[in-house]
Amino acid sequence: MDLALRPKRVDSLVAWHSESFDEIYLDLSQQPGKCRLAESGLGWKPAGGQTFTLDKADMISAQWSRAARGYELKVIARTAGVVQLDGFRQDDFDTIQKCLKVWYGVELTQREHALQGWNWGKSEMGRNEFSFAVRNKPAFEIPYTEISNTNLAGKNEVAVEFSLPADGEETGTNGHLGGARSKGRKMGGAVDQLTEMRFYIPGTETRKGKKSKDQEDDEDDVDGDQEDQEQNAATVFYETLIAKAEIGEVAGDTFATFLDVLHLTPRGRFDIDLYEKSFRLRGKTYDYKVPYDHAKRFFALPKPDDMHELLCIGLDPPLRQGQTRYPFIVMQFKRTEEIDIELNMTEDDLKSKYDGRLVAHYERPIGEVIGKIFHGLTRKKLFRPALDFTSHHGQSGVKCSIKANEGHLYCLERAFLFVPKPATYISFDNVAVITMSRVGGAISASRTFDITVTLKNGAGEHQFSNINREEQAPLEKFFQAKNLKTKNEMELDSGLMAGALADPDLASSEDEVVANDRGSADEDDESVDEDFQADDESDVAEEFDSDAASSGGGSEAGSDAEMEDAKDDEEVDTAEKVERPKKKAKTGK
Template identity: 70%
Template sequence: MESFDNIYLDLSKQSGKCRFADSGLGWKPSGGGDTFTLDGSNIGSAQWSRAARGFELKVLTRSGGTTEIIQLDGFQQEDFDRISKAFKLWYSVNLETREHNLRGWNWGKTDFGKAELSFNVQNRPAFEIPYTEISNTNLAGKNEVAVEFSLPADGEDTGTNGHLGGARARGKKTGAARDQLVEMRFYIPGVATVKEKKSKREEDGENGEAEEDGEDVEEETNAANMFYDTLMERAEIGDVAGDTVATFLDVLHLTPRGRFDIDMYEKSFRLRGKTYDYKIQYESMKKFMLLPKPDDMHYLITIGLDPPLRQGQTRYPFLVMQFKKDEEVNLDLNMTEEDLQKKYANKLQANYEAPISTVIAQIFRGLSGKKIITPSRDFSSHHQQSGVKCSIKANEGHLFCLDKSFMFVPKPATYLSLDQIQSITMSRVGGAISASRTFDITVTMKGGAGEHQFSNINREEQQPLEEFFRAKNLKFKNEMADDSSALIAQALKDGDLASSDDEAAGVRGSASDDDEEIDEDFQEESESEVGEEFDSAHESSGSGSDEEMADADGDEDGDADTAEVAERPKKKAKTEK
């Protein structure tokens, strides 16, 4: 037997004692807990490399047709000879020495191994990613693939404290670190060549018999798409993870915006879109709400997620789906009667025939065990609805009053627990009495958690909201009463100012008369110019020239004003022009 102290299993926070014997290897945490063991016949290969805590022994298993990785970290350099001899004698496995590339280059080649994805620089690995640590992947662009890593529900749960006998579950290794890598993106340019078996079909016209001949054909495809498809298959993401219980196609999502197909599994559900795919565990669902939209035509299903859904740099803590109220569906669950009775007795039915929103809500409740939250019976809007129309900044939506919270959807989806609300202030928007058809609600949270303002609420909803606040014992203040008295006083003050303005206008009446005379002169000038333009146009047609000259002679016989004499050359110039 070979024994080593201060060894860490699968990046665990706690060290333990590792022992190698003829029957296999074992690891026991020093602080107490379950022992992890591995039979010698299940050891397929082993690698020795430099790691963070000294040197690492990586063991690849071969049990059950699947390959898993077991990491033992914390060895010293002089331990190599003892471990190499033990693996060769007891397990008939050669301990390979693997050197990593430390250049720090961010470009290289990817290699899909049996249990991990390796990123190689100059034919040496820079880092490896176990498939068990990958929770999701999607195409972030034409040549870019995003890889998301699993996260444990509890940061203290590293898989070495009695859970599954070691870090065999997804995300247990990352729980050992204080800082966790949640996403990595690979830029993969160019095309890749794929060999496919192409069949030729030749049909005999007389006998109608068909013959098939296969040949290898090389086809070029996008390298990023090929990387994405390979990783989906190796990491067991999607349909490979198990049979779907139910599938709903082309479901409209308001947050994140788009249409997604929903595949429901026993432990998780999947959203499949044209660009993004998401795999979400039922454990991540913290809230499930079924909200009737105030338009009497749609239902909204809102799912609260923790950790939130990530799409690049954007996080979505809530999923908001929209369904038509009168759209019905007939669905048979892809599950045997034995499993229904054994696992989901009184939770799921073999067949559903109801509105699609009701069917999805019931299946989610049966698979996840989450309670369906509906609007409170203590609230009914002016139009007998469960929510009121309002907006957060420039985003319009609906505010629903639930038994224990407020929920604003669709964007930004905002959840406010009634227990965390310190006070609510109702205030008016605008400065005139005629503009008081809407008002605002400002919700102040406890512990300095900030404020949330819901604006443009119809004035008809004031009384129903006040009744709901009283029913839930919420502190609220109505500032609109003070605003109305102030507005009336301001209106009276404006009336006094208007009367004083009229008196001032009467004092300076002569000045206004002078202005009117100036306007009349300007008006006459414009009319005379228009007449001259009309006369010149009329003259160009070849008629009325004699009458015009007679009028001019008549003007000379009378008393001519200096203004008329001054205007006469202007008329001649225009005529010559």
């Protein structure tokens, strides 16, 4: 009887039995939780947040290694990718190994990391992560879900950019943006975040080329070998990483594509691909994928040259290119360049998803078309310059500069915008006072002035220089209409100068100072310099002068006599006769 009941007891024990571990961190999370291994699978639950579970059928392999907070259990899953559980003790290895083998049929292997500190090694592109090995030991591994972009930074250099969360708390442990396994959210778990790595990859690599259809169908091709191709090793690494990390891949088809669009910021020409939830900029060197959620504002600005149109996109977080950040994308189009494009959308999608904001066919100037499509896809307003401002020359922008960078300052309904570089956006709500001042040269003769916009709460200031003096009246009128506090220092300077000119004492003293500053220029009067001898008729004529034959000023007989004397006197240098006598240098006393 006991023997008959014993298997039932064992089965019941196995059904409810599990192993629990406290103070375990999932995917570099900031807050620890409880990890539980059961027969059905693995689970992790933080003190306050969403529970993460992993079914045993989804597990492929498991690794055990030393990590930052103790020992780490890394599980390679089919759909979840790389799952990292950190914070175990060394004594937990035997227990976890038995659980994985008995319940999941997965072997737990121990891995030792390279500790030499070398920065050269061998790369390996795995199924779910990229590893860098030194002497056949992994120095570090990077899951593909953490890689946001990669670019060819040079002939043999590849830059790898990592995903950054918009908020430091979006670590996948609070159920935000897809829960614990959100793509690219591991980097948010640390206080200091790695943003970019660069790899130098020299040499070439042999790669088998793709066989054409003719070769595949050719029965005479006995061996069927593919042709080997020599390619740059950095290019092969770059293309492989793009394919593995699915960089640039988006869900759905491309709605529209615009080729070779000129960008002022970042500088270059990029192809624009528009998708349902993001757009992509494809250049020769750099490639960017920008979600529409990162595009905060859109601006359509007519350039004052009456030939081009600017489309500006404000981004948060900004684009990164190495150490450079671009909070604005500035595109430039010709006003006369029109485009005929058909959107890759069905009539049902145009009506149901976009409520008529988009149409199937566009035949307009290219800048206007791209702006309307962005507006339809993002549901965000396209801002334009204020209607109540017109410059002296009838334009929407005022030419000026920030330090050494020239551009145009646009007055919008609720903000200032300077483009193209550095693109600067200033909301009227943040403006404390606007100061207009005159700089450079004589005050009365100055043709330009500066505008200094001081921000509230001591947030700093922005100075726009070299503005044409004719733009002063339109700008003052606009500032007054928007109830912006202004301070005109040019009127104060003009009053001081007028008072100085009206005071005879000040005027005479200034004249004396100016006279004293002239130096030797005051000596250029009409007095005769006794040491100076003007040219007379006895001077030797120039070489090409028509009177050179009669340079002595006398008759032909006199000239012949002088020539005879010159022949008899061998010690006289002929060059001295032709050369004009040197004038005595003028000296000022």
